[in-house]
Amino acid sequence: MAQSILVIDDEKAIRKTLGEILTFEGFTVDEAADGAEGAKKIKENNYDCILCDIKMPRMDGLEVLQMAREERPDTPFIVISGHGNIETAVDAVKKGAYDYISKPPDLNRLLITVRNAMDKKSLVAETKQLRKRISRGYEMIGASEGMMRIQETIAKVAPTDARVLITGANGVGKELVARRLHELSNRSSGPMVEVNCAAIPSELIESELFGHEKGSFTSAIKQRIGKFEQANGGTLFLDEIGDMSHDAQAKMLRALQESRITRVGGEKDIKVDVRVIAATNKNLMEEVAAKKFRMDLYHRLSVILIQVPPLNDRRDDIPALITHFMKDISEEYKQPVKEIEPAAVAMLQEYNWTGNIRELRNVVERLIILSDKKITNKDVETYILLK
Numbered sequence: 357m358a359q360s361i362l363v364i365d366d367e368k369a370i371r372k373t374l375g376e377i378l379t380f381e382g383f384t385v386d387e388a389a390d391g392a393e394g395a396k397k398i399k400e401n402n403y404d405c406i407l408c409d410i411k412m413p414r415m416d417g418l419e420v421l422q423m424a425r426e427e428r429p430d431t432p433f434i435v436i437s438g439h440g441n442i443e444t445a446v447d448a449v450k451k452g453a454y455d456y457i458s459k460p461p462d463l464n465r466l467l468i469t470v471r472n473a474m475d476k477k478s479l480v481a482e483t484k485q486l487r488k489r490i491s492r493g494y495e496m497i498g499a500s501e502g503m504m505r506i507q508e509t510i511a512k513v514a515p516t517d518a519r520v521l522i523t524g525a526n527g528v529g530k531e532l533v534a535r536r537l538h539e540l541s542n543r544s545s546g547p548m549v550e551v552n553c554a555a556i557p558s559e560l561i562e563s564e565l566f567g568h569e570k571g572s573f574t575s576a577i578k579q580r581i582g583k584f585e586q587a588n589g590g591t592l593f594l595d596e597i598g599d600m601s602h603d604a605q606a607k608m609l610r611a612l613q614e615s616r617i618t619r620v621g622g623e624k625d626i627k628v629d630v631r632v633i634a635a636t637n638k639n640l641m642e643e644v645a646a647k648k649f650r651m652d653l654y655h656r657l658s659v660i661l662i663q664v665p666p667l668n669d670r671r672d673d674i675p676a677l678i679t680h681f682m683k684d685i686s687e688e689y690k691q692p693v694k695e696i697e698p699a700a701v702a703m704l705q706e707y708n709w710t711g712n713i714r715e716l717r718n719v720v721e722r723l724i725i726l727s728d729k730k731i732t733n734k735d736v737e738t739y740i741l742l743k
Contacts, residue, residue, distance in 0.1 A: 358384040359404040359474060364394030364420060365436060366412045370459070374407060377463055378470070391415025395423050402428065405473055407457075409436045410444050418448055425452045430480055432473035436461065496532050497680045498673030502665040506533065513660050514540035519612070521597075521657045522635040524664030527714035530635040531595065533662055537633055538591040546590030549583050553604075554596035561604040563620050566611070572621020584617050587630045597657065598638035598649060605650045612656045632657065667709040667716060674705045677713065681720040694724055696731040703736045 361383050363374045368389075375385045386401070388394035392414040398406065406424060410417035417435055424433050435456040437445035445456035454473045457466055496507065513520060514537050522530045531550075538548045556564050563573075567582030583592060594600075600608065611617050612632060616625045634657045643649035667674070678701060686693040700723075709715055719740055727735040 358382055360384040360386065360401070361405045361407060361470065362386045362388065362394065362397055362401070362403045363407045364388040364391065364412070364417075365407075365409040366390050367409070370409070370436070370461075374461070374466070377466070381467060383470075391417065391420045395420050398424050398431075399427055403431055404477065405470055406431060406433045407436055407470075408433065410448070411438065418444070418451070421448055421451060421453055430477060432477050434469060434473060495680070496529070496536055497677050498670060499676070500670040500672045502670050503673060506662060506664065509660070509662055510536050510540065513537065515542060517631050518659045519631070519657055520633045520660045520662060521640075521654075522633065522662045522664060523640075524635075524637065525666050525712060526637050527712035528664040528666055529713050530637075530664055531593070533664060534591075534593045534595075534633045534635060538593075541591065541631065543590050543631055547587055548591045548593060549587035550593045550595060551583050552595045554599040558601035558604070561601055562607060565604065566607065566617045566619055567622075568620035569622045572619075576621065579619075582617070582619065584611060584628045584630055585626065588628050590630070592630045592632050594632060594634040596636060597634040598636040598640055598643055602648075602650070605653050609650065609653045609656060612653075667712040671705050674716070675701050677716055678704065678720055681717050682724065685717075685721050685724055689724070694727065694729060694731055696723075697733060699733040700731050700736045703733050704740070707740065 359382075361378055363371050363378075363385060364387075365371050365374075366389055371387045371389070375387060378385045386397060386403070388397050391408075391412045394406075394408060395415060397403075398420070406428075408417045408420050421433055421435070424431065432454040433452065435445045435448045435453045436459060437456050438459050442456075442458070445453075445458075449456060454476070455469050457469060496503070510533065520534075520537060522533050524530050535548065538544060551564060553561065563576075563580065563582065565582050565584055567580045567585060568576050570576055570579045607617075611628070615629065616627050618625055640649050640654050640658075644651045644654055678696065682696065683693055704716075704719070707719075711718070722739055723731050723735055726739050
């Protein structure tokens with residue numbers, strides 16, 4: 357389907373010239389003879405791009421731009437200006453126009469500008485779609501008492517900068533809680549940077565968190581920005597914090613106390629504005645007693661404690677989780693959502709979920725792949741219970 361462009365100009369010759377050029381290039385072109393007509397068409401149609409003159413009767417280009425930004429914020433708006441209106445055109449760009457083109461238009465520049473504007477629109481749309489998919493992937497599902505309590509805590513804590521320690525067994529969804537805290541925070545427009553402390557060798561964890569200067573150690577061939585600096589203005593999620601080395605814990609404590617870090621091999625203090633959320637599957641008080649974790653760091657991290665229950669303690673949420681995973685996985689595989697018999701759901705509710713939600717998702721995926729059009733209790737017995 358051809359991309360559509362609206363040309364708004366009170367000069368018929370300009371409309372005709374632009375229309376012929378753009379049509380020849382394969383675009384569908386619509387025209388408006390003044391700002392008021394253009395504004396009406398913008399409200400009624402979703403164009404891929406808008407070309408608009410500045411000086412027009414009834415409604416000038418800046419007024420049309422303002423209306424278009426409200427009605428169609430994702431549609432690129434290109435201003436067409438006479439030489440005497442360049443300052444106004446620049447002002448329009450500051451107010452949200454993608455670019456401006458001088459009259460008489462340079463045809464090559466016109467086409468390049470239009471194509472770049474449309475490419476940007478496509479990228480913005482793809483980014484929104486990806487963010488939507490990612491957000492859906494981190495959706496918290498469940499109405500059990502435990503989950504409702506967690507949701508209430510998140511709603512209260514998220515708008516603050518309080519540090520949060522999330523505890524629970526592997527696979528219960530600690531990362532989901534961290535993501536939700538970030539999404540509902542005042543930092544949601546900033547980055548959320550994740551560090552798996554258990555996956556990084558102890559000798560590299562300081563460099564990973566705080567960065568390093570060139571030449572600070574043998575393999576430091578260039579300067580590296582650490583996770584704290586990457587998360588500046590946003591959230592730093594420290595997963596498996598209980599596996600962090602003692603040396604790194606000491607530096608982490610200083611970073612939390614002073615909101616400053618020093619790169620490995622560096623001397624300069626760097627101020628950082630980061631909210632820290634930590635998670636662990638360990639009992640940190642036992643780790644403190646065993647002298648494997650610093651008591652002062654524990655208290656710094658645990659301003660708010662959120663304990664995520666295992667799936668076996670929230671079996672009432674399993675039907676909703678199954679429905680969510682079936683839809684999500686079917687969409688991923690680009691196939692219709694299969695029906696699952698109530699008896700099969702009941703069997704899954706009674707299953708011993710040692711791997712928690714992560715295991716449940718894997719099980720649903722297995723059932724979708726191996727079963728026929730409808731998932732039955734026989735499928736659960738065959739592929740899950742292995743009877």
